[in-house]
Amino acid sequence: MTENEQEIGKSFDIYDLHILRILLKDSRTPLQEISKEVGLSTTSCWNRIKKMTDSGAIQSYTVKVDLARIGYQDTVIVQVTLESHSEETLYEFGRALESIPEVLEALLISGDYDYFIRIAVKDTRDYERLLRERLYKIPGIRHSKSSFVLRTLKKVETPLD
Template sequence: MAISKNYGKMFDIQDLALLRILLQDSRTSLQDMGQEVGLSTTSCWNRIKRLEASGAIQGYTVKVNLAQLGYQDTVIVQVNLESHTDETLYEFGRTLELIPEVVEAYLVSGDYDYYIRIAVKDTRDYERLLREKLYKIPGIRHSKSSFVLRTLKKSDTPFA
């Protein structure tokens, strides 16, 4: 079963199975992956290299438990800007990149212009971030903050 075309090649069920394994633990050995998906280690290696070359695998990283590092709270901030010029959008995005507590930011359609996910230690830390960083960004017309009470699902892909 093919799911995606990239560089003229189709990705199949075994490619997805390898991706699931790598998403769970990217240090899984080729031998263990081969046993789990029914392929030789060489076939696994070739498929992974093809996924990397196609851009389907963009890199390897670690998962970090932010709470263990002192960032107990996640805040979703919805922002409206006063202007929507290319320059304003570019500068706003560039400024967000400079704020370490901003872990994700999306330019969106709908009632707000941006959804921003922020990691903070507690409510006082969030208040500090608002005063010292977020509210100093020029061009914000309105913002609305919501503290995440519980994460029900978190996935980087729709198939893992």
């Protein structure tokens, strides 16, 4: 974290955090509702939201989608070890993952594996297809281990949820 990012983090008060919690629940909450719940004027709330957006603390407004309702019944966690750890290999692997729409999240990690990848699939046959047609065609994979998610116990985007 840069010095500037640390300063931005320190400038958030209880009102800013309250506004963020409201927006995390529903980013379409009207400004008047936010103001009423937080106990500030609409102008003050708008200025705070603008400041958080300008600083990059609020990155976007989006929707949450129930993946099962759009046909993606299963989530698979894949741990991957690469043959090489050169900058080029890591870069190319990351680019390849970006081209696979089913990859929801890819994290470069420490430990026994190099990557932790969260993938949405329709079923086990769909996952087998994705492995054959996409994942295993990425050069440089030494080893992978897959685990199907049985149930999600907790999922939040921030500790403020």
